[in-house]
Amino acid sequence: MRHSLCAACTVAGLLLSTAAQAESVSKTAPLVSDQLPDFEPKGFDLGGFRLLPDFEYILYADDNVYAARDGKFLLPDGTLSNGTQADAAFIIVGGVEAKGRIGNIDLTANARTRIRRYDKLTTENSEGAEALVKLGWQPREGQKFGLEGGWRRVVEERGDPEALQLTSTGPRLANIFESEAKFSQEGGKMLVATDVVVRKFDFLGTANARRDFSSQFVSLTLGRSIGSRLYGTATAFVTNRDFRLPLTTGAIQDETTIGGRIGVATKDRGLIEGRASIGVFRLNPAEPAQKGRSGISADVALTFRPQQRTAISLNVFSGDVATFRLGAVARSDTTASINVQQEIRHNLYATAGLSYLRAEFFGSGDLEKAISPRVEVEWLATKRLSIAGYVSYTDRTSNIAEEVFDRTRGGFSLRLRF
Numbered sequence: 001m002r003h004s005l006c007a008a009c010t011v012a013g014l015l016l017s018t019a020a021q022a023e024s025v026s027k028t029a030p031l032v033s034d035q036l037p038d039f040e041p042k043g044f045d046l047g048g049f050r051l052l053p054d055f056e057y058i059l060y061a062d063d064n065v066y067a068a069r070d071g072k073f074l075l076p077d078g079t080l081s082n083g084t085q086a087d088a089a090f091i092i093v094g095g096v097e098a099k100g101r102i103g104n105i106d107l108t109a110n111a112r113t114r115i116r117r118y119d120k121l122t123t124e125n126s127e128g129a130e131a132l133v134k135l136g137w138q139p140r141e142g143q144k145f146g147l148e149g150g151w152r153r154v155v156e157e158r159g160d161p162e163a164l165q166l167t168s169t170g171p172r173l174a175n176i177f178e179s180e181a182k183f184s185q186e187g188g189k190m191l192v193a194t195d196v197v198v199r200k201f202d203f204l205g206t207a208n209a210r211r212d213f214s215s216q217f218v219s220l221t222l223g224r225s226i227g228s229r230l231y232g233t234a235t236a237f238v239t240n241r242d243f244r245l246p247l248t249t250g251a252i253q254d255e256t257t258i259g260g261r262i263g264v265a266t267k268d269r270g271l272i273e274g275r276a277s278i279g280v281f282r283l284n285p286a287e288p289a290q291k292g293r294s295g296i297s298a299d300v301a302l303t304f305r306p307q308q309r310t311a312i313s314l315n316v317f318s319g320d321v322a323t324f325r326l327g328a329v330a331r332s333d334t335t336a337s338i339n340v341q342q343e344i345r346h347n348l349y350a351t352a353g354l355s356y357l358r359a360e361f362f363g364s365g366d367l368e369k370a371i372s373p374r375v376e377v378e379w380l381a382t383k384r385l386s387i388a389g390y391v392s393y394t395d396r397t398s399n400i401a402e403e404v405f406d407r408t409r410g411g412f413s414l415r416l417r418f
Helices: 011-016 206-211
Strands: 044-046 049-062 087-102 105-118 126-140 143-155 173-187 190-203 213-225 230-243 255-266 272-285 293-307 310-321 330-345 348-362 367-380 385-398 405-417
Touching: 105 143, 190 206, 230 272, 255 293, 255 310, 272 310, 293 330
Parallel strands: none
Antiparallel strands: 044 049, 049 087, 049 405, 087 105, 105 126, 126 143, 143 173, 173 190, 190 213, 213 230, 230 255, 255 272, 272 293, 293 310, 310 330, 330 348, 348 367, 367 385, 385 405
């Protein structure tokens, strides 16, 4: 059962969902198509900056917009579910990226919007947006400093582990204000990298006030060369979450997570590149009545290139996630995805992928699992225009009957990059 004030999408869902933010115009197989300069956007110069506008129009069908169970059934609050609802929709993604150099500082600014409109289920219509600025400084070879900050209006994705089930209103919205500072020193036998991220989550609507919180993340990675292309790495990290309000019961929602991982990271591009590490984390709630817990922490992002036209990527995450579910004192997610990107010919690309999510809620005992295959093909008609088509399927199981659903989506898109 979910708390009437706490049945929100989670932070992980907001940040990772494909519908959560005003993302850049898609590329079907960027790991292989980015190696073709003839099809890369050129942009145009204005006042010392290179402007790179892009635009995408997506038309698709969804056979289960609300990510609901088949048929009608009673929800825990006594209301009757509408069951699955199919509809067609379009999405417009547009924006501009500006790149320039001021002295020895590289500057990148991004402004984007994402508009979604349904044919019949108009309460699901939404608008997302973002404005981000990044600064980069490389004083010497192997040494990098980075600063970035901005704002995002994100939209809840139906089907996220804690997404809204009420169908009479639209998806939940939130403003995220974020800033990040990064440093890395790579050279010789040693690697040092630090990352500091501060975010403020402001969920819209008074009913969502108890979801508002700020988070602070700090990590330090040390590495030592263990060969011509590899570093052995050790990472320590801390995440702190400060909620603006306690629960209606008076319980404090604040929590701190500490952890560490050991692993390997590649130094440069090659047959295999990326990083892989595993370790443990410890979640410490601020509420005295709640017990802390430990779990597995994993971070894997690897790319395998068996040939020039093929790239296989593997991404795995395991760790704690902010939760708003009643009775759950902690939530741990395990996500995994594998994607094969292929250049079929010089202007035709495809990708096939499979993703998996396991969300476990400690305290309440809830467990959800979802598996999602997806296939997409993109034809580069000209240097600026491409046409893509995709189909995806999601199947979720849960020990809570109303959380079970399956959904199929498919559509086409026109992509313009200038």
